[in-house]
Amino acid sequence: MQIDLRTVAIEPQRNAFDHLVRRFGDKPASRYQEGSYDIQAAENLHYRPTWDPDQALYDERITRIVMKDWYALKDPRQFYYSTYTLTRARQQDTTEANFAFVESRGLAAMMVPDLAATALKVLMPLRHAAWGANQNNTFICGYGYATVFTQPCMYHAMDNLGIAQYLSRLGLLLGDTEALEEGKRAWLNDAAWQPLRRYVEDCMVVRDPFELFVAQNVALDGLLYPLVYGRVVDDDFSVKGGSAVAMLTQFMTDWFDETRKWVDAVLKVVAAESDDNRTQLRQWIADWNCRAAAAMVPVIEIALGVEADEAVAEQVEAFKARIRKTGIDL
Amino acid sequence: MDMKATKKKLGMKERYRALTRDLGWEPSYQDKDAIFPYASYEGIKVHDWDKWEDPFRLTMDAYWKYQAEKERKFYAIIDAHAQNNGHLNITDARYLSALKIFLQAISPGEYAAHKGFARAGREFPGVGTQVACQMQAIDELRHAQTQIHAMSNYNRYYDGFHAFADARDRIWYTSVARSFFDDAMSAGPFEFMIAIGFSFEYVLTNLLFVPFMSGAAYNGDMATVTFGFSAQSDEARHMTLGLECIKFMLEQDPDNLPIVQAWIDKWFWRGFRVLGLVSTMMDYMLPKRVMSWREAWDIYGVENGGALFKDLARYGIRPPKGWDDAEKAIDHMSHQFMLGLYQWSFGTSFHSWIPSDEDMDWLSAKYPDTFDKYYRPRWAHIRKLKAAGTPFKNYGLARLCQCCQLPSVFTEPDDPTLTCHRETVYKGEKYQFCSDGCMDIFNNEPEKYIQSWLPMPALFSELGGDVGAWMNWVSLRDGVDNGDYDGSTDQQHFNEWRGLATSNL
Numbered sequence: 030m031q032i033d034l035r036t037v038a039i040e041p042q043r044n045a046f047d048h049l050v051r052r053f054g055d056k057p058a059s060r061y062q063e064g065s066y067d068i069q070a071a072e073n074l075h076y077r078p079t080w081d082p083d084q085a086l087y088d089e090r091i092t093r094i095v096m097k098d099w100y101a102l103k104d105p106r107q108f109y110y111s112t113y114t115l116t117r118a119r120q121q122d123t124t125e126a127n128f129a130f131v132e133s134r135g136l137a138a139m140m141v142p143d144l145a146a147t148a149l150k151v152l153m154p155l156r157h158a159a160w161g162a163n164q165n166n167t168f169i170c171g172y173g174y175a176t177v178f179t180q181p182c183m184y185h186a187m188d189n190l191g192i193a194q195y196l197s198r199l200g201l202l203l204g205d206t207e208a209l210e211e212g213k214r215a216w217l218n219d220a221a222w223q224p225l226r227r228y229v230e231d232c233m234v235v236r237d238p239f240e241l242f243v244a245q246n247v248a249l250d251g252l253l254y255p256l257v258y259g260r261v262v263d264d265d266f267s268v269k270g271g272s273a274v275a276m277l278t279q280f281m282t283d284w285f286d287e288t289r290k291w292v293d294a295v296l297k298v299v300a301a302e303s304d305d306n307r308t309q310l311r312q313w314i315a316d317w318n319c320r321a322a323a324a325m326v327p328v329i330e331i332a333l334g335v336e337a338d339e340a341v342a343e344q345v346e347a348f349k350a351r352i353r354k355t356g357i358d359l
Numbered sequence: 360m361d362m363k364a365t366k367k368k369l370g371m372k373e374r375y376r377a378l379t380r381d382l383g384w385e386p387s388y389q390d391k392d393a394i395f396p397y398a399s400y401e402g403i404k405v406h407d408w409d410k411w412e413d414p415f416r417l418t419m420d421a422y423w424k425y426q427a428e429k430e431r432k433f434y435a436i437i438d439a440h441a442q443n444n445g446h447l448n449i450t451d452a453r454y455l456s457a458l459k460i461f462l463q464a465i466s467p468g469e470y471a472a473h474k475g476f477a478r479a480g481r482e483f484p485g486v487g488t489q490v491a492c493q494m495q496a497i498d499e500l501r502h503a504q505t506q507i508h509a510m511s512n513y514n515r516y517y518d519g520f521h522a523f524a525d526a527r528d529r530i531w532y533t534s535v536a537r538s539f540f541d542d543a544m545s546a547g548p549f550e551f552m553i554a555i556g557f558s559f560e561y562v563l564t565n566l567l568f569v570p571f572m573s574g575a576a577y578n579g580d581m582a583t584v585t586f587g588f589s590a591q592s593d594e595a596r597h598m599t600l601g602l603e604c605i606k607f608m609l610e611q612d613p614d615n616l617p618i619v620q621a622w623i624d625k626w627f628w629r630g631f632r633v634l635g636l637v638s639t640m641m642d643y644m645l646p647k648r649v650m651s652w653r654e655a656w657d658i659y660g661v662e663n664g665g666a667l668f669k670d671l672a673r674y675g676i677r678p679p680k681g682w683d684d685a686e687k688a689i690d691h692m693s694h695q696f697m698l699g700l701y702q703w704s705f706g707t708s709f710h711s712w713i714p715s716d717e718d719m720d721w722l723s724a725k726y727p728d729t730f731d732k733y734y735r736p737r738w739a740h741i742r743k744l745k746a747a748g749t750p751f752k753n754y755g756l757a758r759l760c761q762c763c764q765l766p767s768v769f770t771e772p773d774d775p776t777l778t779c780h781r782e783t784v785y786k787g788e789k790y791q792f793c794s795d796g797c798m799d800i801f802n803n804e805p806e807k808y809i810q811s812w813l814p815m816p817a818l819f820s821e822l823g824g825d826v827g828a829w830m831n832w833v834s835l836r837d838g839v840d841n842g843d844y845d846g847s848t849d850q851q852h853f854n855e856w857r858g859l860a861t862s863n864l
C-alpha cells in the first residue's frame with residue numbers, strides 16, 4: 030500500500046535501543062554501535078557445548094586475558110558489514126586495475142627473469158601462510174567474546190583468504206600453475222619454509238582466542254607484512270625493476286597499514302585494563318615474536334641473501350617500538 | 360615475448376581450485392586431530408574431503424564487489440525510508456507486532472548462525488567446506504546487522520522494540536528460538552550443519568522469509584522488504600550449502616545414514632516448533648494478509664519439502680519422523696498459539712488483540728474444518744469478557760516444554776479437544792513436553808535437555824513470582840509495550856501521525 034504522505038514533523042519517542050542508551054547515553058546511536066554492541070547472547074544460555082562441556086557457549090574464560098567488559102575493544106575503523114565490504118570493494122577496484130595494467134602492458138614479461146623467479150619463490154608459499162591466518166582469525170571470531178572484538182576477526186579472516194587468492198592470481202600471471210605447485214612443494218619441504226610452517230601449524234592448536242590473536246595478528250603479521258611487502262617487494266624488487274610485483278601486492282601493503290591500527294587499539298585497551306593482562310601480553314608477544322623473527326630470516330634470505338639477518342633485526346626493533354606505544358614494554 | 364600465449368587456460372573449476380582448495384596442506388608439525396579436534400566425535404565418517412563439491416565458486420574479489428553493491432542499495436532505501444517517515448506507510452501499527460517478535464527472536468538467531476558458522480568454518484578439515492561456511496558466517500552477521508538497522512527507525516517511534524537485547528536473553532517466548540540456536544551451536548559441526556544448513560535454511564527459511572517478506576510488502580513495510588530481498592541471494596547460497604553438506608555426509612560412508620536421519624528427525628521437529636511463532640504472525644498479525652499459514656505450508660512445506668525428500672530418498676533418507684504430526688497440526692497451531700499469546704499478553708513485549716469479525720470470517724474461510732468448530736467460540740467468549748470489562752488474563756504459570764520451550768497449548772494430533780501433554784522421569788526428576796516429537800528429542804539426549812533454561816520457573820525461583828520485578832528484569836514497560844493493541848500508545852500514535860500526514864490542514 031502506498032499512500033501520499035505530507036511531510037510532517039513527528040517527535041521520536043526515543044533515541045536508541047535501551048542497551049545503547051545504557052552504554053552511550055540518551056542520544057541517537059551510530060550504525061556501528063547498533064550492529065556491534067550487546068548483540069551476542071550473554072545470559073541464560075541453554076546447554077553446555079557437547080564438544081567441550083567445560084566451556085559455555087559464549088565464554089569469556091577460555092582466554093587468560095580478563096576484561097571487565099569485552100565490549101571495550103572498539104574497532105577504530107568502526108567496521109560493520111556494510112562499511113567493511115564497501116571499503117574492500119573499492120580496494121578491489123584498484124587491485125583489478127593494477128592487475129589489468131600489468132597484464133595489458135606485459136610488465137610481467139619485461140621483468141628480469143631472475144627477479145620474477147625470486148618473486149615467485151618468496152610469494153608463492155605465502156599463499157599457505159595466508160590460509161593459516163584465515164584459519165586462525167576464523168577461530169578467534171568463532172570462539173572470542175563480544176562482537177566488537179570478534180567481528181573484525183571475521184573480516185580479517187576473509188581478508189586473509191582474499192590475500193591468499195591475490196597471491197594465487199599473481200602466481201598464475203607471473204608463472205603458471207607450476208608456480209603454485211612449486212610454491213606448495215617448497216612450503217611443505219624446503220628448509221627455508223619449515224620454521225614458518227611450524228609456526229603456523231603450532232598456532233592452529235592454540236585454543237586461547239586472545240593468545241592466537243597475538244601469535245597471528247600481532248607477532249607474525251607484524252613482521253611478515255613489513256618485511257615481505259615493504260622491505261622486499263616495495264624496496265628491493267622495485268629498485269631492481271620489479272615494480273610490477275609491487276603493483277600486484279599493493280593491497281597487502283595498504284591492508285597492513287589499515288589493520289595494524291585496529292590491532293594496536295585492541296592491544297592498548299587490553300594492556301591498560303590490568304597489570305595481569307599487560308604481563309600476559311608481554312610474555313606472549315615476546316615469545317611469539319622471537320619465534321616469528323627466527324622463522325622470517327630464511328624466508329627473507331631468499332630475496333635479500335646475507336642482508337636478511339639485518340633486515341629482520343631492524344624490523345624487530347621497529348616492531349618493539351610499535352608495541353611499546355600500546356603500553357607494553359618489550 | 361607474449362607470455363600469455365604459453366599459459367594454460369584454466370576452467371572455472373580449476374581456477375577456483377587454485378584459488379581456494381589448493382591453499383590447504385597436510386600438516387606435519389601438529390597432529391591433524393589436534394588441529395581439528397571436533398571432527399570425529401559425532402561418529403560421522405569422512406574418507407575423502409576432496410570429494411566435497413563446492414556448492415558455489417565465489418572468490419573474495421567477487422564477493423566484496425557483489426555484496427557491496429547490495430549494501431549500497433539497501434542503505435540508500437532504508438535511509439530514505441527513515442527520512443520520509445516511511446513507517447506511516449504501513450497498513451496499521453498492529454503489523455509491528457510481527458516485526459517486534461522478529462527483532463527479539465529471529466535476528467539474534469542470525470547472529471548465533473554467524474558464530475556457529477565461524478566455528479564450523481574452522482573445525483571442518485576440508486578447505487572447500489571451510490570456505491563455504493566462512494562465507495555464510497559473514498553473511499549471517501550481515502543479516503543480523505541489516506535487520507537491526509532496518510528496524511532501528513521503528514524503535515524511535517513505536518514501543519516494544521527498545522529492549523530487544525534484554526528480551527533475547529530473558530523473556531519467555533524468545534527462548535523458543537534461542538534454545539533452537541543454542542541447541543545447534545552446542546552440537547558438533549556436522550549436526551550443526553543439519554540444524555542450520557538443513558532445518559533452518561531449508562525447512563524454515565522459505566516458510567519464514569517468503570511469507571514474512573510478502574507480508575511486509577502487502578503491509579507497506581519497505582524497510583523489511585528491503586532487507587528480505589537483499590538477503591535472498593545469500594540465502595540461495597546457504598540452502599545449496601546445507602544440501603551439499605547432507606549429500607556429502609551420505610555419500611562418504613553408509614554408516615552415516617542412521618546418524619543423519621536421526622538429526623533430520625530431530626531438527627525437523629525443532630524447526631517446526633519454531634514455526635509456531637510464524638504461523639501466528641501470518642494468520643493473525645498481518646492487517647493485510649498474504650496467504651494463510653495452511654497455504655504457505657502446502658507450498659513451501661509439502662511441495663518443496665516433498666521434492667527435497669524425494670531427492671534424498673536415493674540415499675536411503677525417509678521423510679522426518681514428525682512429518683505426519685506436523686501435517687495434523689497445521690490447521691490448529693496458529694489459533695492455539697494466538698489464544699495463548701492473548702491470554703499472556705501482559706508478559707509480551709508486543710501487542711496482541713481479539714480478531715475482528717472480518718478477521719474471523721477470513722480465518723473460517725481459510726480453515727473451514729477447524730476455525731468455526733474450535734476457535735471462533737473461544738474468541739467469542741474472550742470478546743464477551745472484554746466487553747463486560749473483565750478481560751481475560753492468565754497470570755498463571757505457563758507450563759513450558761522442556762525441549763522446544765513453547766507453552767503447552769497444542770492439542771493431541773488426533774484429538775483437537777485434548778491438550779497434548781507428555782511427561783518423562785529422568786534421574787528422579789519429572790520433565791514435561793508439548794508433544795511426542797519433543798519428548799523423543801529429550802529421550803535421545805537427556806543430559807543435554809535437563810540443562811534447558813526455562814524462563815517461567817526462573818520467574819518463580821529467582822523473582823519469587825513478583826510480576827513487576829520480572830517486568831523490570833526483562834525491560835518490559837507495563838501498560839506500554841504489552842497488552843491489547845486496542846487502546847495502546849502505538850495505536851494512538853499511529854492514528855494521530857497518520858492523520859497529520861494525510862489530512863489537508
Ligand SMILES: [Fe+2]
Nearest residue numbers: 469498499502
Ligand atoms: Fe540469515
Ligand SMILES: [Fe+2]
Nearest residue numbers: 560593594597
Ligand atoms: Fe542464511
Ligand SMILES: [Zn+2]
Nearest residue numbers: 760763793797
Ligand atoms: Zn515441545
